[in-house]
Amino acid sequence: MVADVQLEDPRWEACDLEAIAEAAAAAVCIWAGLDPDLVEVAVLGCDDARIAELNGDFRDKPQPTNVLSWPEEELGADQPGGKPYSPSPDHDGQYALGDIAIAWETCxxxxxxxxxxxxxxxxxxxxHAMLHLLGYDHVQDADGDLMEAIEVEILWKLGIANPYAD
Structure with missing residues (x-):
């Protein structure tokens, strides 16, 4: 299992966040050349109030947002638009990439x-959050362009249309 999902908000059950998280996380792992069976990510399905609290605690922005991520390792690229470093396995060959929280009302x-x-x-x-766990970001334009292109590619493989298309 890739995604260890905890649901604080029961509305996530109706759209099966567990299956969504598992499929999305596995697709990102495969794209990144990681065996999904060796990767673990914690996913919290919460509401806007909880994510606002987390956003305030960790980013000093006490308002709701759609998704947050906390990477286990800092893997960011050295140059804008560059490829991040690869994650390091633990002594058992497993990869704990980090944590994700997603808010129902905003989503x-x-x-x-x-x-x-x-x-x-x-x-x-x-x-998007999985790519953050792998060191991708969108602070610089070159990084954002790279991350967006990767998202589009992975989503296409999952049968989802380009979310950035007009």
Whole structure:
């Protein structure tokens, strides 16, 4: 199992966040050349109040956001637009990549505003967060362009249309 999912908000059960997280995490692992059976990621399905608390505690931004991630290792690239470092396995050859939290109300609202199924948007957010755990970010334009292209590629393989297309 790739994703260890905890549901604080029961609304995530209706869209099966466990299956979404597992599929999205496995797809990112495969794209990154990691055996999904050797990778573990913790995923918290919560509400806006909880994610606002986490966002305040860890980013000093006490407001809701769609998804947060906490990488186990700092893997960021040395140069903008560069490939991040590969994660290190533990002594058993396992990869603990980190933690993800995703907020129901924000995810649902964004999906409705974009006219897309919440499952597709939640999948996109988990893919996005998984890439953060692997050292990708979008602070610099070159990094954002790279990360977006990777997201589109992985989502396409999962049967989800380009979320950035007009």
């Amino acid at each position: 649902e609202r964004e999906a409705l505003e974009a006219g897309k199924p919440i499952k597709d948007h939640a999948t996109h957010l988990v893919v």
